[in-house]
Amino acid sequence: MRNPALEKWGDYDRDDPYPLFAQVRAGGPVHEVTLADGHRAWLIVRYEEAKAALNHAGLSKDMHAALARDGAVVAEGLPGPAFARHMLGVDPPDHTRLRRLASAAFSRPRIAALRPRVQAIVDGLLDDLEARGDAVVDLVKGFAFPLPFTVISELLGVPESDRDDVGSWFTTLLAPSSAPEPPAEAVAASESIVRYLVELLARKRATPGEDLVTDLVHAADQDDALSEQEMLSTIFQLVVAGHDTTTSLIGNGTVALLLHPEQRDALVADPSLVPHASEEILRWDAPVQHSTFRYTREDVALGGTVIPAFAQVIISLAAANRDPDRYANPETLDIARANTSHLAFGHGIHHCLGARLARLEADIAFTTLHGRFPTMRMALPRSALRWSHGDGLVLRGLSELPVILAPQGNPQRTPLQRSARPPR
Template sequence: MSVIDLGEYGADFTANPYPYYAKMRENGPVHRVRTTDGAEVWLVVGHEEARAALNDQRLSKSPSVLGMTMLDEELIGPNLLVLDPPDHTRLRRLIAGEFTGRRVEALRPRVQRLTDELLDAMEPAGRADLVDALAFPLPITVICELLGVPAADRDAFRRWSNEIVAPSGAEPEREAIESLAAYLGELVEDKRAAGPEDDLLSALIAARAEDGDRLSLPELRGLAYLLLLAGHETTVNLIANAVRALLTHPEQLAALRADPGLLDGVIEETLRWEGPVETATYRFSREAVTIGGTVIPAYEPVLVSLASGDRDPERFADPDRFDITRDPRGHLAFGHGIHFCLGAPLARLEAQVALRTLLDRFPGLELDPESGSLDWLPGMLMRGTRRLPIRW
């Protein structure tokens, strides 16, 4: 099988990968590709095949299958994205209770207050970068408050986070991970010394399973790392992508304004049409695995394209159309199977509050025509733009 070099498509692929994914799907659901950062991997692009691959235990999440470790695991500690059962089962059980629907819903008043404060600060200027003014500060404040990260440390955390999810180079990425590892280690030790407090990290430090099992220091660092990154980076892009989709589809925005009950449809359709995660994190074949008629040999890296799977016409009619009235159930934006995103209820809640309040406050909301071209996030992990200039 020939290798498709995605890097050859340049900035066009970063800005709009969907036509390239469509062409790949026409030639089969699985391809050998060279990613935009130069890695050769197997890429799953069909919806049915992607859904199956996300829950296939023959595809390990642990790079130890290849005799290696991921940089963040090496420097910070294990997290749910690089573990298989029974280790994954154990860690997920210890934290799942903190992300129940009831606990997340209890955060709604705080999310609403934060949103109102951010919009109060935005309003006088008549224009803003939505990412800087709302889409970033809302989820980062929520997750930092949940974990007990001091407000003064959040700007530093943003710099590290941006470098990790969209690296500018190998050395800056390593430096960001090393800085975050040191910071999280100190944070965990400070909280251990301070004793029980009313935040998630303190709860994880104190958490015990029925058999007395507790999280180790590397596990606590790894979980805090995952929750901080996944707890805000994805929601930043969900909020910004939803606003951009509505403002570039005025008939859909008009439909929402006429029927506010369509808000959940906006969120789910954004997750399908322009979800915040383009490809799921790496999987590794433990043995030869046949997917969509293609044999992936043992000990090979595999990426599952959530973005491509959710634009597959075999699953969604007219998939390139943004339609907030469609039934998008079955989309893959939060993954599938045992690695389904624990934070999905929190992301949906924050998006609901942010979108409803923004549109209510600014009925004349539109993209800022003086903003210039969009600056898309590099790489194939996150799907979104660094800025979203708007005015009202």
């Protein structure tokens, strides 16, 4: 008998989807599903099949080609197909070209050089939260969101004076909705983003800076290496990927640690454990729950199932990361786990370009936050938290995380060193 959950995949409890993922995974690695919007797709939920699919030559990311062939294929979100010519929405050789143009900004030396700046931003944000003196603070609004958004804005060259508006538009655009059509506020936010990015390109042409948008403009104007549409698409994708996933990683990870106080205490006592713990958090509660859409160029055999040609495919990274065939006690968070390899950043040619940056931000955020506020606790029970942030199937994160930074009567650790506050 067909599992009823497969009839409306995506219409499930976002606050705790893992029991459902385990149930579906136990039924096999590959399933034909009906998405919540009525479209048909194939879902992959086990680790080995997911890893194979993520780098399978028979699966394409070129949704323009899919839409041209079959209008029933789902186009992913706003601003729409016109902004889909970025590295996550094309195949080689276009993918190779677009990724190469952005890759220098995310190289190992460039990311390592960002450490002092990221530390300064973290310290400044925590200074602000502490200075407010509020009994309860929202860790998403006050810390987990502005940290990665500030970093990616600086990398791209988005002026500080524009960031409140841009951040608000992206927050509105990425807010979940159960309506069959995008809500009016999301459409308005999308239009504002498109208009702003067009204006930003014009500004960088007139007044170049030391930033990634200027580099893209130069490549387009001097070397004819990419089109205007590809520039706009790439900037849009980098803003989303550069802040939203890390916001969710910091929020999800903080909840995970607060629910496992003995493991959190171990991190506070020995901050060198944080990088390993971050990998386990990524495995245990991935901020990107499903990969972005692919479709089959031909019949593709995976896990004993043949997915027919020109079918839509989604890969559940979150389900694969808790596959008991891959991990011992996969439902348990264990920061001492020997095997913390995971698919949270994807695999193959579409492996997340910003993975190094996300790791750097998460490591500094977790080390500083939990070292500075070792007695921090959630202001609400776990059952009251809502994982309502994200776009459809792909992203999953907290819209807010109310915490008490230093409960009254509990000692608060003073950080060994605070970097200079970032400029306002």
